[in-house]
Amino acid sequence: MVDFKSIETFLWVVTLGSFRGAGQRLNTTQPAISQRIAQLEREMGVKLLNRDHRVVSPTASGRQLMVYAEKLIGLRAEMMAEVGDRSAMRGALRLGVAETIVHTWLPRLVKSVNTDYPNLSLEIEVDITPNLSARLFAQEIELAFVLGPLSGPSVRNRVLCDYPVSFVTSPSLGLGKGPFTLKELAKFPIITFARKTQPYETVRSLFNRPDLPPIRLHASASLATVIHMAIEGLGIAVIPAAIVENELADGKLSELKTSFQIKPLTFCAAWLTSPEETAVERVVDLAAKIAQGNSATVGLPIIDAPRRARH
Numbered sequence: 403m404v405d406f407k408s409i410e411t412f413l414w415v416v417t418l419g420s421f422r423g424a425g426q427r428l429n430t431t432q433p434a435i436s437q438r439i440a441q442l443e444r445e446m447g448v449k450l451l452n453r454d455h456r457v458v459s460p461t462a463s464g465r466q467l468m469v470y471a472e473k474l475i476g477l478r479a480e481m482m483a484e485v486g487d488r489s490a491m492r493g494a495l496r497l498g499v500a501e502t503i504v505h506t507w508l509p510r511l512v513k514s515v516n517t518d519y520p521n522l523s524l525e526i527e528v529d530i531t532p533n534l535s536a537r538l539f540a541q542e543i544e545l546a547f548v549l550g551p552l553s554g555p556s557v558r559n560r561v562l563c564d565y566p567v568s569f570v571t572s573p574s575l576g577l578g579k580g581p582f583t584l585k586e587l588a589k590f591p592i593i594t595f596a597r598k599t600q601p602y603e604t605v606r607s608l609f610n611r612p613d614l615p616p617i618r619l620h621a622s623a624s625l626a627t628v629i630h631m632a633i634e635g636l637g638i639a640v641i642p643a644a645i646v647e648n649e650l651a652d653g654k655l656s657e658l659k660t661s662f663q664i665k666p667l668t669f670c671a672a673w674l675t676s677p678e679e680t681a682v683e684r685v686v687d688l689a690a691k692i693a694q695g696n697s698a699t700v701g702l703p704i705i706d707a708p709r710r711a712r713h
Contacts (some may be wrong), residue, residue, distance in 0.1 A: 406478065408442040409471045411435055412450065416468060417676055418541070419457040492521035495681055498534035498546040499526055501625045502565060503669060505645035507692050508547075514688045522681060530599050530623055538672060545682050547689065549600050550670030559670045560686055563693040565642035567601065567664040570655045572635040580659035587660070588614045591637030596623035604664060605640050629655075642667060669693070 414424035421435045428435070443450050450464040460468060499508060508526075515524060527537070531548040538546045539554055546552075551559035569587065571577060588609055595601040602621055609617045620637060622628050629646055632639035633654050639646075649655040671686040673679060 404442065404445050406474070408438050408445075410475060411438040412442055412464075412467065413471050413475060414676075415439060415451065415458055416460050416464070419459070421458065423541075493681070494523045494525050495545060495685060496525045496543040497527070497685070498537055498543040498548070499528050500531055500534065500548050500669065501528055501623075502642060502645055502667065503547045504528055505625055506565075510692050511685075511689050514692060515685060518688065519681075519684065522685075524685075530596050532598050535672075538674065541674065544676075545671060545673045545685060547669060547671055549667055550672055551668075552670070552672040556675045557672055558675060559672050560690060562669045562671055562690055564666040564668050565644050566666045567604075567640060568643040569638050569640055569658040569660055570632055570643065570646055570650070571638045571658060572633055573653065573656050574635040575638075577656075577658060579656070581661045582658055583661050584609060584611070585614055587638060587658075588617050591618040591620055592640060593620045593622070593628050593631050593637045594640040595621065595625075595628070597621050601640070601667060608662075608664065640664070 411424060411428065414427050415421060415435065418424055418427060421432045421439070425432045425435045439451060446463070446467070448463040449461050450467060452459045452461055452464075512524060512526075515522060527534070527543060529537075531550075534543070534546045534548050535552055537543045538552070538557075547562065551561070569582070571590075575590070592605060592609065594605045602619075606619060609619070618637070620631065622631075625641065625645060628639050628641060629649065631637060632646075633649065638658070639655075643650065643657055646655050650657060671689055673682045673686070
């Protein structure tokens, strides 16, 4: 009789493309994975996997089985989430987070996860979007809150929030409130996100004009460093005002008015489709509610990138 363990093993082998990867994901040995697949093939009476290449792929019968297997595992996960005790959702979820989220609503998300899913722990990594994207596709993290949406095989996205970008500086520079032109701002050092990030490239392109003098553009992967440099009057920071609300309220920083606008930063939750994505989707639901409350962004449909073709 075919059991869920064999079906789940088959799904992970196909999803990860190897017996070894499935063994690591299911916390068992590669021989154990091979035995489960062999047993499943005996019970089904057909060959399900091609083992001729480095990457394992499903046969024609295997592709047929995938359709039903995904439905079965998905229904089981849905049943457990809707009917079962929330405390039954356990384990560790590896979460990658852009630092803007750390400075805004991440603590509230962690608190909500602790309350709603007491046996689910979060392993949080903070990095820039390009690095987190690479880690997600390498399956080193299960969920990423990043500038998005991301595109790639089997990736899913959900918009979480938009943050307008502002020019903020220390009152010690004596700039007043403006509005300021690009030419006026270009006289001062500009401080912003790390190189290779979307905000950095936006700022660099904004000031890269023949009618403007070369700017001194300081970049940092640490927003805490960017904020500290701005408070010390070392330049004008180009960051979301949402992450310096306290500093603006205390008068340590002032928001400058400009004669132009920068496109807001859109943050998304991104994850890969897998046999066990219920925990991920539940955390994404919490994140969306916390990030936007009752605004129009919450409840936006999940965006699926084209799924990897099953050969």
